[in-house]
Amino acid sequence: MPTLLGKRKRRAVASNNTEAEDLAAAQMAQEIFQRHFEAQFKPLAIPKIPESAPIEDDEDSKEEEELEWDGISEEEEGVKVVEHTDAYARMAAMSKQQLKAFMTSKPPTNKPSTPIIRDDVGGKIDADDVSEAANLKKDLALQRLISESHLLDSSSHTLSGKNRHKALDMRIQALGSKGSILRQEKMPMSHRKGIEAKKKSDEEKRRNEAKENGVILERATGTKTGKVKKELSRKRDRGVGAPGIGQFKGGTLKLSKRDIFEVEGPKRSAGKNGRGGRGGGRGGRGRGRG
Amino acid sequence: MSAPDPKFLSFTSQKSLTARLILSTLTGKPIRVSQIRSTSTTPGLAPHEVSFLRLLDSITNGSRATFSHTGTMFHYEPGLIMGSIDGQGAIGEVTDCSLPNTITRGVSWFLTPLCILAPFAKKPVNVRFSGEGVITGATECGDVSVDTVRTAILPLYEKFGISTAKLEIRVLQRSCAGPGGKGGGGVVELKFGSQVRLPKTLHLHRSPGRVRRIRGVAYCTGVSSSNNHRMIHVARGILNPLVADVHIATQYDQAPLVSSGDKNSKSGKKTTGIGFGISLVAESSVDGVLYSADVASPSRGGVTSEDIGKQCAYQLLEVISQGGCVTKVGTETVLVLMAMGSEDVGRLRLGRDVVGTEDAIGLARDLQKFGASSWGLRDVDEDDSGDIIVTVKGIAVGNVARKIA
CATH class of the missing domain: 3.30.1370 (Ribosomal Protein S8; Chain: A, domain 1)
Structure with missing residues (x-):
């Protein structure tokens, strides 16, 4: 045990005394390596490292630090607050809507803008109202706004004049009207012909131009191919409440044989299933005709 | 010199010339103005005054102006105020008013009196100011900017039963005063579409109320747009403690190009009308009460944008302190x-x-x-x-x- 103790003591002493020697030895080794390396390859361009001072005790370094750094003077006790706000960037500019209202070419108006959502009688719908009825009204108003928004112009938020009539027409058509109320029904024939001809020539011109320029347009409907006409004749619109069959003329509904046949359907021929001769002949005749 | 014709109302000097001309046109009484800058080294009518007479001629029918040889005296016989009608000085229902590059007054000097005439016209008055003399910004002569005309003067018409919905001042190109305070290269369109039979009178005799909000436009042409922000920053710094609702829009335009006047290259262009300025409008809690201020950088330069912003804010406060509606x-x-x-x-x-x-x-x-x-x-x-x-x-x-x- 004593020997061990002695050894330990000696080693401890040695480590204390020869720190600098160890450092020198390490540098020597480095040098040897470097020489060996440079013998084989090119000499290295090593930046000169300033001689590092041997590390001193903690207490000493603390004292040194306090001596060197004199950033905070003794009078300043509190924390110094430096506020940097980029005032220019954060400038409360006008909102886009405000800017639009103010920077138009028109003199700015300070009237509150009228709400777009209105119910049928023109009254405002309260925004906070959550009742079912109010929601339905809002739905309707929104639907109308979406479908008629193209008619609204920038000057007013309500429909007026010609646009109001257009919107009304659209609503009537959406409810199932056959034609537009704006279409002029009666007109001198020459006018009508002129209008039709003009329409046709415009369309032709458009198509020709598109063709010349290599633009592909939608498929031509109506007039040229007559497809639409065929379709129309195949399924005639009979209107609401009118009989779905026959021809109503002069207060009487006339049913052709064909109509009757279509209602009755093909006769199960008596002869075949042996149901007796009742109507068999007729059935046969009908079949013959069909 | 013969005795003046008794039917002419006589005036002297060039002071408030536009007011006299429009009053003459409105009342239909001919005038005779003499001693126009008679003691000045540049006697006679200035370019802007001649341009205004031309403009009057183009929107009226039958008006006649005769000048003396030196231009220090002229007779003006008014005609009917027609507005912009094709074939009578207008093309496409727009009267073109081209201002020469010697003009030192802002375009607001033309716009304000023209707007007074416009409600009495037969047809809408659409005038397009163009040419090398259109200064849209404020000038050192004390003319306000186009923005002030639009935001502070045009709203006054609403009170007279003249709908402002059909009034428009469209600034197609901004311009400050050019070198030496002369000329610019702006383009401004005035559309005055509400003609009335008779303007209603006004009753603004109650308290003018308190300033509720301040709006404005900071504009710069041909200089860095950071000037806008610098002007606004300073102006807000002064105004914000007094009114919370201060919003100032910014407008940046490139410098207008005008012909360089070089004999060798006819198509040569040069920039003009470089500068910046700010227009502020304070709205009162009483409907129709507006206070405005306008400052622009002088054409010789040498003033920081901070100073302009400060000056304008103080000017606005001064105008507000003067009171009235x-x-x-x-x-x-x-x-x-x-x-x-x-x-x-x-x-x-x-x-x-x-x-x-x-x-x-x-x-x-x-x-x-x-x-x-x-x-x-x-x-x-x-x-x-x-x-x-x-x-x-x-x-x-x-x-x-x-x-x-």
Whole structure:
């Protein structure tokens, strides 16, 4: 045990005394390596490292630090607050809507803008109202706004004049009207012909131009191919409440044989299933005709 | 020199020339103005005055102006105010007014009197100011910017029953005053589409209320757009502690190009009208009461944008301190419309410093000379603001083209 103790003591002493020697030895080794390396390859361009001072005790370094750094003077006790706000960037500019209202070419108006959502009688719908009825009204108003928004112009938020009539027409058509109320029904024939001809020539011109320029347009409907006409004749619109069959003329509904046949359907021929001769002949005749 | 024709009303000097010309046109009384800059080294009418006469000629029918040889005297016989009609000085229902590059006044000097005439025209008045003399910004002569005309003067028309929905001032190209304060390269379109039979009179004799919000436009042409922000920053710094609602829009434009005037290259262009400025408008809690201020950088330069912003904010505060319901900028418009309007007595509350200017008193004298009834002035006794209530009786000149038989 004593020997061990002695050894330990000696080693401890040695480590204390020869720190600098160890450092020198390490540098020597480095040098040897470097020489060996440079013998084989090119000499290295090593930046000169300033001689590092041997590390001193903690207490000493603390004292040194306090001596060197004199950033905070003794009078300043509190924390110094430096506020940097980029005032220019954060400038409360006008909102886009405000800017639009103010920077138009028109003199700015300070009237509150009228709400777009209105119910049928023109009254405002309260925004906070959550009742079912109010929601339905809002739905309707929104639907109308979406479908008629193209008619609204920038000057007013309500429909007026010609646009109001257009919107009304659209609503009537959406409810199932056959034609537009704006279409002029009666007109001198020459006018009508002129209008039709003009329409046709415009369309032709458009198509020709598109063709010349290599633009592909939608498929031509109506007039040229007559497809639409065929379709129309195949399924005639009979209107609401009118009989779905026959021809109503002069207060009487006339049913052709064909109509009757279509209602009755093909006769199960008596002869075949042996149901007796009742109507068999007729059935046969009908079949013959069909 | 022969004795002046008795049918002409005689005036001297070039002061308030536009007011006299429009009053002459409205009342249909010919005028004779003499001694125009007769003692100056550049005697006679200045380029902007000639341009204004030309403009009057193009929107009226049958007006005639004859000048003396030196230009120090002229006769003006007014015609009917027609507006912009094709074939009578207008193309495509737009009258073109080209201003030469020697003009030192801002385009607002033309716009304000033109707007007073416009409600009495037969057809809408659409005038396009172009050419090398259009300065849209404020000038050192004291002309306001186009933005102030739009945001502070045009709204006054609403009170007279003239719908502002059809009024438009479109600034297609901004420009500050060019080198030496002369010329610019701006393009401005005025559309005045509301013509009335007879403007209603005005009753603005109550308290002008308190300033509720401040709006404005900071503009710069041909200089860094950071100037806008610098002006706004300083102006807001002054105004924000007083009113919370301060919003100023920014407008940046490239410098306008005008022909360089170089003999060798005809197509050569040069930039002009470089500068920046700010226009502020304070809106009161009372409907229709507006205070405005306008400052622009001088054409020689050397002023920082911070100074311009500060100056404008202080100018606005000064205008507000003068009180009244209409400021100096708007008095001519309001008082002339009241005098020409319906045969009622209108009342207008004005600040003492606004009434006491040469312009206002001169306008009263001119109106009297043209046959309008004289003003009544009395102090406001409701409060100790020291304002004056001006009562003006209209003479119902109205719109000749819209007379109902």
